[in-house]
Amino acid sequence: MEVALPLLAGVLGLLLGSFGNVVVHRVPEGASVVRPRSACPGCGAEIAARDNVPVVSWLLLRGRCRACGEPISVRYPLFELTCGLLFAAVAWRVGASWLLPGLLLLAWLLLVLAVIDARTRRIPNALTYPLAPVLAALLVVGALLDGDPAAALRIPLAGLAGFAVLLAIALASPRGMGMGDVKLAGVIGLGLGALGWGEVVVGLFGGFLLGGTAAIALLATGARSRRDAIPFGPYLALGAIAALLAGRPIVEAYLATSGLG
Ligand SMILES: [Zn+2]
Numbered sequence: 001m002e003v004a005l006p007l008l009a010g011v012l013g014l015l016l017g018s019f020g021n022v023v024v025h026r027v028p029e030g031a032s033v034v035r036p037r038s039a040c041p042g043c044g045a046e047i048a049a050r051d052n053v054p055v056v057s058w059l060l061l062r063g064r065c066r067a068c069g070e071p072i073s074v075r076y077p078l079f080e081l082t083c084g085l086l087f088a089a090v091a092w093r094v095g096a097s098w099l100l101p102g103l104l105l106l107a108w109l110l111l112v113l114a115v116i117d118a119r120t121r122r123i124p125n126a127l128t129y130p131l132a133p134v135l136a137a138l139l140v141v142g143a144l145l146d147g148d149p150a151a152a153l154r155i156p157l158a159g160l161a162g163f164a165v166l167l168a169i170a171l172a173s174p175r176g177m178g179m180g181d182v183k184l185a186g187v188i189g190l191g192l193g194a195l196g197w198g199e200v201v202v203g204l205f206g207g208f209l210l211g212g213t214a215a216i217a218l219l220a221t222g223a224r225s226r227r228d229a230i231p232f233g234p235y236l237a238l239g240a241i242a243a244l245l246a247g248r249p250i251v252e253a254y255l256a257t258s259g260l261g
Pocket of ligand 1: 040041042043044045065066067068069070
């Protein structure tokens, strides 16, 4: 197995994880993700390029601002590391395919939206509206370049299917599930549709299973009451990531045990 591709994707993931930290903090506030440059929330000192190297800078600075010594949350390097590892895993799983750029965008978007939803209980349209068409275009073109017109057709269909299924659930039980989750399911359908219908089913069903289990656990332990909204997006994202990395073996194991395969 070629290791150059996962390694390269991992480095790209670290860098985009660093940008993802900016997106996670600024997009919910409607702030620009380009300007101003990142600054220390303690003293306002701009963070120099040498102190902005993903993960490494945080370790070298021992988690403190160079100017004022204010602690920098471990969540920043952790997010970068997670993004780097996820990108490497996706590249490992997908290999040398033209679908890879689109699937890396999917992975990045899932991570960013999961963290934003967990923090703010919102899935911002400012991300889904512009990035869903970019994702669809990257994947459809990728599928065509791979010589797989069936996948190119399946991508928009699976996107619509994911959107429609969650829309039906959201309309049937408005509490808990919002339009943000419906749009996220559309994005997940687009992305996993590039791989196959089996992956789409595993991803969405996995998300429901995780979200439902978490909701029951939170209610049962009294950590949340029935009145609290439990953000569903992070579980949908987690299910989709699982399907992205392991959907094929899960589908094959199911078909084998059910005797359908
Ligand atoms: Zn500072």
